[in-house]
Amino acid sequence: MARSPCCDETGLKKGPWTPEEDQKLVAYIKKHGHGSWRALPKLAGLNRCGKSCRLRWTNYLRPDIKRGKFSPEEEQKILSLHAILGNKWSAIATHLHGRTDNEIKNFWNTHLKKKLIQMGFDPMTHQPRIDIFSGLPHLIALASLKELMEHHPWEEQAVKLQAELAKLQHLQYLLFQAQSSLPICTEMDTLHFMDSISSLKDNPPFNNSTNLLEIQNPQTLPPLGAGFSHLPGLESPLDNIKEVVQSNSKFLVLSQGDNSPTSPWLPSSLSPSPRLLPAASARMLNEAMATNPEEGCSNSSCGGWNNIASFWPDQLLVDDPMFHEIAN
DNA sequence: AAGGGGCCCAACCGCAGTGAT
């Protein structure tokens, strides 16, 4: 297909816009609307290509643009949406009033991506990174421990290093959770949690058809931190959940796509295996579904709100700070 | 005070998608 010449045309100005150019563009659009972007520059008396004009307007001059620093709420929203939508900046921008896709993209690339990396998470998958280099400083520090090096056989050292690395990664995770004010729950936690629950003889197993787990005798729940015996001295964050579960007779369980704090679920990974849903993400998606009931998710693996709703009963209520999903 | 390096963000580039003919 032949490409339109647009910005390749010679003689058209490129680079930063002057206040005079801005003024001409704003005045023209206010009076006539933008109409055809290609025709606009000549009509508005600008020596720019239409594409340049469109970008200047949509990313900078539009009157409804919100400028300034991103709030913590906006930051959290971007993280959650990115976990669901990926680099669909325009789709993310539709959920942040007054923010442009370009602005969000820049904010992601300059702040949030680095933040996730520093916390030990892969910014694309939102999952904890398991590469050994993320724990390298800690390992180097360990290696300097003379006693460890001198008095323990290599096999034992390897086990200790492995345990330390696991601790480090888990601590990174907890640190991130604390900073982002999200509920604490890893996929590993979830699996241990569900294992604990399904092992109860007196309680019915998870019901796949209703996504509902009824706990008749919550007092009989086993210690939920049991799954963390491989990390001596580390308490399971699931202890926090225990109280919630025990104080309610019903507990709604939804599918979660991965074990990231910012990835609430991925519809493509829905499975009979029940998972927990981070509260903040669930609440945000509930809001999105309520405000844009007609809108479909642009992610091809998603299939739109209707698909989600089929896995997400109307009565779902998620409350901070932990998993207060109560099915009425 | 100077300059070097890193950061930030507006703007550009090129591809994909869509509608008209």
Next chain:
DNA sequence: TATCACTGCGGTTGGGCCCCT
């Protein structure tokens, strides 16, 4: 159906600013 014109989007760039030495 093929082609064209146009818009929208995501990745990338580069210039200005700021901070540190």
